[in-house]
Amino acid sequence: MDDKRTFLAIGLAIAILLAWTPLAEHMGWIQRPQPVATTQETAAPTATAPAPAPASQAAQLPVFTPSAGVEVKVETPLYSAVLYSGGGTLRSFTLKRYDETIKPDSPKVNLVSPDAALTAPLGLTVNGQPSWSTGQWSFQGSDLKLEAGQQGSLTFIGLVDGVRVTRVITFNADNYLLSENVLVASDNQTPRTVRLGFTVAATPFSTGKYDPTRLAWDANQSFKEETSESTLTETGIIEQGLFNWAGVMSNYFMNVTAPVDPDNLTLKGRVQGGVWRLALERPDVLVPGSGTEVPVGVNWWFGPKDRELLAAAPDHLDQAVNFGMFSIIARPLLTILSFFHSYVGNWGIAIIMLTFCIRVVFWPLSQKSFKSMEQMKKLQPMMKKLREKYKDDKEALNREMMQLYKTYKVNPAGGCLPILVQIPVFIGLYQALLNSIQLRHASFIPHLPFTDITWLADLSAADPFYITPLLMGASMFLQQRLTPAAGDPTQQKVMMFMPVIFTVMFLNFPAGLVIYWLCNNLLSIGQQWWMLRKA
Incomplete structure (x- = not known):
């Protein structure tokens, strides 16, 4: 008799489990992630859906719901940028005041070419993983169109390796500085250590002999650079120290990242497939459980090496205009x-x-x-x-x-x-x-x-x-x-x-x-x- 009751209880539990998911979806108690649009799948693959969050976490962080990847446009008097919501990476960054050549029909300078866009400039790595391809993302907001004197922000929320990441990127219509506040939190009650990295990339800005593309960085207010494409292709570079900023540049343009806390960073640089890539990684950040968010600041500059604009920028970005030993x-x-x-x-x-x-x-x-x-x-x-x-x-x-x-x-x-x-x-x-x-x-x-x-x-x-x-x-x-x-x-x-x-x-x-x-x-x-x- 006891065996019959045991088998009956097991069968009843299985029936409840099978019926629960369709019933909960029908009643709107849970939602499945929206499928990513087919046109976006190649550029930013989306990971499988995460496990449901514990009930105790709901009081700390809102339930994460991924959304389909879309292109987000930012228009200012100085540039036109296109970002991908699946990670907040750049698809293009076109400068409205600079032409590629002196010909009347010349296109404008695009600092993020299609090849460079595939390597996720303005990218964020989490514990060494590319968040734009291994995580799931949602987007809050809409396209921005800023007039002179205005600012606007875009918010991207992601779940990467069990870490909740919120990227709030602020754009300024009067310069080329992008200010970002990254909020990281454990997606459950368990404390985590999180290592963030910030990536930039570009194909050569110029083919001129006197205007070479290079990786450059400010090591404790000392300008450093690596111009050898063969060295960067074969071995790359890895350095540690205090870096105010680092990125890809030519004589006239640059794509750089500048963490607000520059100490004890790791710099990595390579040339892969003709794309010059660089990343700055921060040391591990301890993130408590219970949904507590820890802020991390970083600035970016995608634009010309304009001395007047850079003089007003933070992080010693004006040192990017380097005149060598005869700068005096x-x-x-x-x-x-x-x-x-x-x-x-x-x-x-x-x-x-x-x-x-x-x-x-x-x-x-x-x-x-x-x-x-x-x-x-x-x-x-x-x-x-x-x-x-x-x-x-x-x-x-x-x-x-x-x-x-x-x-x-x-x-x-x-x-x-x-x-x-x-x-x-x-x-x-x-x-x-x-x-x-x-x-x-x-x-x-x-x-x-x-x-x-x-x-x-x-x-x-x-x-x-x-x-x-x-x-x-x-x-x-x-x-x-x-x-x-x-x-x-x-x-x-x-x-x-x-x-x-x-x-x-x-x-x-x-x-x-x-x-x-x-x-x-x-x-x-x-x-x-x-x-x-x-x-």
Whole structure:
């Protein structure tokens, strides 16, 4: 009799379990996850539905209900962005004020190409897992359209590896900074340790020789970078420390992430399938049970390396505009250049005005150099006799030469001094012109005179017809003809080849830099001609 009752109880329990789910769905007590739309499945696969939450958790966190993945659009005066709700990753980020080329029908710059979008820029990893593909997500809100001065937020809620994740991303219509507050909580009563990572990615922004794509980061306010694609493809990079920001950049654009707490982070970078990828991982965060949410802050920048906008941004993002070891020269030169441009409205004319100012500053040194070379020229007959007399005794020749210089108070290096002093200025201006977003696609003389042929329409690119480099080489040759010849025959031969060497070197330099050197040579020729007449 007891066995019959036992089998009857088991059968009754099975019947109740089989009938419970359809009845609960019919009464609306539980909901099944909505299927992901077919068009979204390839880009962001959705994991299986999580187990029902314990009843005690319902009082702490709302019941998580995944929703179908959709594209969310953000429109501002500066950019147009498309995000995917299945993880809050970027599908595209188009800059409205920057064209890819100088052609009239050129498309706008898109910092997130289709290939880069597949690797989840603006992505979040949870305990090393890509949340956009291993978790389930829902979205709160709608498309954003922001006018100047406005802000707006999007909220993405996900369940990843038993962790409830809420991403609140705020967009600002007046800059390219995205501010995010991530809230993490255990999805049950058990405390968890959660490790978050923030990812960025991009395909090369440019193919130009002087505008390479690179991984770059700020290691405790020290600019670091890795430009070798082969190194990043074969081994990648892993570093630990204090990183204010890190990302993918070129001379003019960047996609970077900047955790609010930068200490004790792990940086990982690679190139995979032609996509430059980087992630910053935070150390583990202890998350209590009972639905308690722990906030984690992070900022992002997808946009141009605009010095004025970056100066007002947090996390030392302004250090992303890097001028190298001569930044102490490059920054004031760029400030003066911008000042001239504000008056004349043409960057080429502003470069010429800056060149004139630099020439005025170096005028006394140039005069001293010319006098030194004139004195050396007068000593050449005596130097020739000394070389013949001591041709077999180098030590004696050097001793007599030094005595000759001392007697006539001549500094043999005096003629080289202005050139040596100007080298840091040249390198500083080179860095300033290469890393200034304002000079990208800046026009000087758009067309060859009396034609419709495009010429110096982009000062950040090389002269398409090599006219300015050839003129620069010719000016160097003329400058040498006006300069007193060096006493050393070897030095004379070296100087004779300098115009050829410089011309070849400058053929593919940015046109703005060639214009500076050409104008500098012409001003030097004018100064030398004036000093010759005075002499």
